[in-house]
Amino acid sequence: MKINILGCYAATPRSFTNPTSQVLEIKNHLFLIDCAEGTQVQLRRNKIKFSRIEHIFISHLHGDHFYGLIGLVSTFRLLNRDKDLHIYGPKGIKEIITLQLKLANSWTNFQLYFHELTSKKSEVIFEDDKISVATIPLNHRIYTNGFLFKEKQGDRKLLINEAVEHNIDVSLYRSLKKGKDVISEDGKLIKNEMVTKEPPPPKSYAYCSDTVFSESIVPIIKNVTALYHESTFLEEQAELAAPTKHSTAKQAALIAKLAEVKLLILGHYSTRYPNIQLFREEAQTIFSNIELADDGREIIVE
């Protein structure tokens, strides 16, 4: 599981910082999460193949999270994309994109599917045999969702030497991977755990931006492998966090602690702070395993 941070700052693009966008690589998917102005340039600079992006998740309709979407959709068209594209985001996103395509007398030469979100409860919005994606209802100034990406439990790992030794026909290997006991060629009952082992535990990633500090998300993100939680402010400016419905680094760490996550990734920093290390220092008073999102950074989650 790998996260490419394309942009991790709040509010507006600046000369050398980008607002929010990231790419999650999980089970051979490349999911684009939020898409601020300049995202397509950041995709190029980070050498991420445009054609591998088939699902885009937009948390909310503030500009620093989606103003780059129409440009990316247009560029997909110019690149002669033919693969379907799925866009998940708050109601209204379809109207914004299609209005702009219409006024440009433009079109997409690929299928463009909008999945407009309105629920205030967590719901599964994408699923295949390897992963699922669910919303995380957040509390921000407008309707906002985080996203929870979960790998499914994989097949058990076959111990090939043991299977051969126990004289098991290869046609039964699939049953073994599914956890079943089998009968060997010699007519013996072979208990599954004799010839297989546990698969690696499934990983999960919770993306939570933007939100005020809210314990209501803790049950949804409990025990995730990695949590990205916004930390727009430091505690010094805590009086700005509540009215703007943002969080401080300390509050992000508290959520990580309550949810017992393995790794906390901080981001969505206000550009008022010249040194993002201050966010780590503040959060580490509460929670120890922290990574700082930074534009262009690749975070590999083991």
Added chain:
Amino acid sequence: MKINILGCYAATPRSFTNPTSQVLEIKNHLFLIDCAEGTQVQLRRNKIKFSRIEHIFISHLHGDHFYGLIGLVSTFRLLNRDKDLHIYGPKGIKEIITLQLKLANSWTNFQLYFHELTSKKSEVIFEDDKISVATIPLNHRIYTNGFLFKEKQGDRKLLINEAVEHNIDVSLYRSLKKGKDVISEDGKLIKNEMVTKEPPPPKSYAYCSDTVFSESIVPIIKNVTALYHESTFLEEQAELAAPTKHSTAKQAALIAKLAEVKLLILGHYSTRYPNIQLFREEAQTIFSNIELADDGREIIVE
């Protein structure tokens, strides 16, 4: 008169090139002309004061000319702008911008005036005592205007030593600047040209992007000081220019020659060409005084 090229490439932003946007400084105005994705970053990098921009001219509703507008408007708000902002562009531009502000539950704390254009004839869309701005109807795939910025004839320059020598009362200086003859303190008739001289000739700038080769614009842009004319292609790819309603460098030069302009600025290059000098070489077979637009370049028109 000064032109800051923020972006001068066609189609999409790339790792290190920007689509179309430029700032014209004329008679103490800063006019933003077109506003592709990334324009606000280019404004910052080129150290152009956001607050000095009061008028934005959008040629047409293709993304490489206006996808940066909503982000810039939002940033103006975040910067607590209070000055009015005027946006001139094709009908539909108001709906795009206001829809996005509405869905973000956002607003502007300054007056935002939209001047939606629909006429297919050249019309004056802004005027003050020093300059006028008129549309230049262009022929592109969708409704498109270029813009003609013209300084007005200024007052005559007073030759102060001569005025004193002829014993003219200071209360008459204003009349002299307006070209009138006056009577000196000694009762003599003073012919205007004895104590004033011609002001510098007014400058003009014609911005023509995007358009197919079309002689119909020549009468409108006749004798301008500087003409920016798109040159998306070289003659080698002339077969692409007509169907996409773009021009070649040679065609741009031909327009410059027919219109007898003083300076031709080329831009809106397709990113297929690795070397923009080729555009100059091609155009110079027809017209000699050429500047190449290039991202970050400042062109001073004397």
